[in-house]
Amino acid sequence: xxxxxxxxxxxxxxxxxxxxxxxxxxxxxxxxxxxxxxxxxxxxxxxxxxxxxxxxxxxxxxxxxxxxxxxxxxxxxxxxxxxxxxxxxxxxxxxxxxxxxxxxxxxxxxxxxxxxxxxxxxx
RNA sequence: UCAGUUGGUCGGGCAGUCGCUCCUUUUAGGAGAGGAAAGUCCGGACUCCAUGGAGACACGGUGCCGGAUAACGUCCGGCGAGGGCGACCUUAGGGAAAGUGCCACAGAAAGCAAACCGCCGCGUUUAGCGCGGUAAGGGUGAAAGGGUGCGGUAAGAGCGCACCGCGGAGCUGGCAACAGGUUCGGCAUGGUAAACCCCACCGGGAGCAAAACCAAAUAGGGAUGGCAUAGUACAAGCUUGCUUGUGCGGAUCGGUUUCCAGAUCAGUCAUCCGGGUUGGUUGCAUAAGCCCUCUGGCAACAGAUGGCUCAGAUGAAUGGCUGCCACGCAGAUUUUUCUGCCUUACAGAAUCCGGCUUAUAGACCAACUGACAAU
Numbered sequence: 001x002x003x004x005x006x007x008x009x010x011x012x013x014x015x016x017x018x019x020x021x022x023x024x025x026x027x028x029x030x031x032x033x034x035x036x037x038x039x040x041x042x043x044x045x046x047x048x049x050x051x052x053x054x055x056x057x058x059x060x061x062x063x064x065x066x067x068x069x070x071x072x073x074x075x076x077x078x079x080x081x082x083x084x085x086x087x088x089x090x091x092x093x094x095x096x097x098x099x100x101x102x103x104x105x106x107x108x109x110x111x112x113x114x115x116x117x118x119x120x121x122x123x
Numbered sequence: 124u125c126a127g128u129u130g131g132u133c134g135g136g137c138a139g140u141c142g143c144u145c146c147u148u149u150u151a152g153g154a155g156a157g158g159a160a161a162g163u164c165c166g167g168a169c170u171c172c173a174u175g176g177a178g179a180c181a182c183g184g185u186g187c188c189g190g191a192u193a194a195c196g197u198c199c200g201g202c203g204a205g206g207g208c209g210a211c212c213u214u215a216g217g218g219a220a221a222g223u224g225c226c227a228c229a230g231a232a233a234g235c236a237a238a239c240c241g242c243c244g245c246g247u248u249u250a251g252c253g254c255g256g257u258a259a260g261g262g263u264g265a266a267a268g269g270g271u272g273c274g275g276u277a278a279g280a281g282c283g284c285a286c287c288g289c290g291g292a293g294c295u296g297g298c299a300a301c302a303g304g305u306u307c308g309g310c311a312u313g314g315u316a317a318a319c320c321c322c323a324c325c326g327g328g329a330g331c332a333a334a335a336c337c338a339a340a341u342a343g344g345g346a347u348g349g350c351a352u353a354g355u356a357c358a359a360g361c362u363u364g365c366u367u368g369u370g371c372g373g374a375u376c377g378g379u380u381u382c383c384a385g386a387u388c389a390g391u392c393a394u395c396c397g398g399g400u401u402g403g404u405u406g407c408a409u410a411a412g413c414c415c416u417c418u419g420g421c422a423a424c425a426g427a428u429g430g431c432u433c434a435g436a437u438g439a440a441u442g443g444c445u446g447c448c449a450c451g452c453a454g455a456u457u458u459u460u461c462u463g464c465c466u467u468a469c470a471g472a473a474u475c476c477g478g479c480u481u482a483u484a485g486a487c488c489a490a491c492u493g494a495c496a497a498u
Contacts, residue, residue, distance in 0.1 A: 005438050042438070052161095052471050057442090060143095064443035067142065092444065 004042030004078060013042065013080040019106055021098040023087035024062060027080040028106050039073035041066055045083040058083035065095055072103050 004010060009031075016029025031040065043062050045055045062081045066073070073079060087095065 003438075007438085010438085044438090054470095056471060060442050064142075067443080 002040040004040050004080065009040065009078060010042055010044065010080060013078050017106055019102045021102055022084075023090045023095050023098060024084055025082040026099070026102045026106060027082070028074075028077050030076055031078045039075050040078040041073065042078070042080045043083065044080060049083055049085050050088070054088055055083075058087045061087055061092070061095070065092075065099055068096060069099060069103060072100075074107065 004013070012031075013027045013029045016027055019026045043059050045058050045062075047055070049055050049058055062083055066079075066081065
C-alpha cells in the first residue's frame with residue numbers, strides 16, 4: 001500500500017465518491033499512477049476533532065483499521081479516510097463493520113463513478 | 124491525632140498478537156515522546172547578511188548588595204520594607220536638596236504657603252464691626268509643612284527641654300547592601316520616576332523554511348527609462364592605441380555619524396515580458412549530555428575518578444486489539460461482592476541547550492511549625 005503525500009492527490013480524491021459513516025468519511029477515486037505499488041491511502045484529521053494527541057490517536061486507529069482490510073482495497077484507486085470525532089471512542093469492532101460495509105458499497109458505486117469519468121474524458 | 128508551611132519524586136504495570144520509524148554484526152537483534160514535548164516570553168550555541176575595533180548621538184532593555192553561570196529579566200545567599208502566633212510568605216526595592224510636569228473632587232489653603240470657623244490682644248461701642256497676633260483645636264481630603272509629653276505664652280508656635288523620627292559628621296561590625304552606638308543641628312527635605320527625566324550596566328539584524336552540497340529541468344535573458352558611465356601615474360605585451368597588472372583617486376558596505384583597519388565594484392537601480400521556484404543528502408544529535416561516588420562551598424554551583432550512549436520523523440514513526448493486576452469514578456449491594464467506564468489528569472519531539480510562564484486526575488517521601496492528648 002502506498003501512502004498519499006501530495007496535496008493534489010487529496011484534492012482529486014475529494015472529487016470522487018464519498019461515503020459518510022459514524023467514525024469516518026471514505027473517499028475513493030480512480031488514478032492513472034503505477035498500480036504495482038498497490039492502492040493509495042491517505043488520512044485526514046482536522047483540528048475539529050481535538051488537540052494533537054486526540055488527532056494522533058484517531059489517525060492511528062484509522063491506519064490500523066485499513067491494515068485489517070489491506071486486500072479489500074483496489075490497486076487502481078486512491079482512497080482518503082477522514083477521521084471524525086466519534087472515531088476516538090467508537091469500539092474497534094464497530095469501526096471494522098462500518099469500513100467493511102463502506103468498502104462493499106463504494107466498490108459497487110465505483111463502476112458508475114469510473115463511467116462518469118470515462119464520459120467526461122470522451123467529451 | 125488534627126491543622127498547616129516548604130522542598131522533592133512519580134504520574135500506570137506485566138504478558139500475548141498484528142503493525143510503523145530508525146540503527147546494526149540483517150534467517151535475527153536493539154532503540155523509539157514529556158514534565159511540561161505547550162505558550163514562543165527571555166537568554167545562548169550554530170548559520171547567513173562584509174564586517175571588526177574605538178568614540179559620540181539616538182532607540183530598547185535591566186535596576187537593593189554579593190555570588191553562580193556560556194548567558195539571562197534565571198538561580199543561590201544576604202539586606203531593607205510589609206504580612207503571619209509560628210514554620211514561612213510577598214516585594215518593579217537606584218535617584219524626588221539637577222530640572223520640568225501632575226496632585227481630580229472636597230477644602231480658606233495642595234507648596235516662595237495659607238487665616239473659613241475658632242482662640243487671644245487692641246480700637247470702636249454692642250446679636251456686632253475693624254485692625255493685628257496665632258497653625259494648639261474644628262471642618263475637608265489619599266495627603267494639611269515632623270510625632271508624643273512637659274514647660275512656656277495674652278493666645279500660640281521647635282519658642283525651650285526629654286524621648287522617637289529626620290538630616291550632617293565621625294566611630295564600630297560587614298567585601299557590600301546595611302546594622303548598631305556617639306555627637307551636632309533644631310526641622311530645613313509633602314507625594315508621584317510601571318510621568319518626562321538623571322545615573323549605572325547591557326544590546327547589530329534575520330533565523331534550521333538559517334545555511335551548504337548533489338542530481339534533474341530551464342535559463343545563462345530581452346525591452347524601456349533614470350543615475351553613473353572618470354580619471355591619472357608607472358610597468359609589461361604587442362595589434363601603436365588598446366589589453367593586463369600595480370599604486371593614487373572614486374562608489375558601496377552598521378539605526379545615524381567620526382576615525383582606523385578591511386571587503387566588494389566595472390556598472391547599478393526601477394518597471395514590464397519570459398523562465399524557474401522539484402527531489403535528495405548534510406546541517407541532525409558525543410552534548411554548556413546523563414548516572415553513581417568523592418572533594419570544596421551555607422547554597423546556586425565548580426572540580427575529580429568511574430560508568431553509560433539515551434527518539435530522529437518530514438502528509439510527519441513511537442501504535443491497534445486482547446487478557447490479568449493496581450488505582451480512581453459511577454450504579455447495584457449496603458460488613459462484603461458484582462457490573463460498567465477511563466485504562467486514566469494536562470497533554471505529542473520537529474536544530475539543540477539554560478530558564479520563565481501556563482495546564483495538570485491522583486499517589487508518595489522528607490524536613491519543619493502550631494494546637495490538643497499521653498509520658
